[in-house]
Amino acid sequence: MAEENNTGSIAAAVAAEDEKTSAAKKKRSPRRRKAAAESGRAVSEAPAAKPRRYSxxxxxxxxxxxxxxxxxxxxxxxxxxxxxxxxxxxxxxxxxxxxxxxxxxxKPLPAGEELADLVRLEEENQRLRKLLAEKLRAENAELRNRLGLD
Incomplete structure (x- = not known):
């Protein structure tokens, strides 16, 4: 019988704690509806203005x-x-x-003579690039020979 009294006192203590915590809890208000549902109602009540398009x-x-x-x-x-x-x-x-x-x-488009000059300049530019590349290759090869890397 000692066991029964012991469990009874635990059950009473747990019940007392539940009453304290339930009294301390705040009551919640119901949730608000989502914004999409509200905006759906607003559209049906008043038509939305179309955005203005300008030419x-x-x-x-x-x-x-x-x-x-x-x-x-x-x-x-x-x-x-x-x-x-x-x-x-x-x-x-x-x-x-x-x-x-x-x-x-x-920006004006180039005339016939200007276009011909532009083509000549581009050809000269390519020729000079090739000469520079050959010269640099030769210098590079000479430096490698001096350093003994070849």
Missing amino acids: EQERKEKLRLIETQVAESNGTLKNAIKSAGISEQTYYQWKRTVKPVEHRAE
């Missing part, structure tokens, strides 16, 4: 407008970009894509 001409005009506003009014670039109705990221992307195209258009 090349409109882009160039807006870039010119921004540059003139900054130059004339001594205003900040940010204010000029906002007044044009675009974001800073869009401005810099447009500026980056427009610049290389302008540089390509400015």
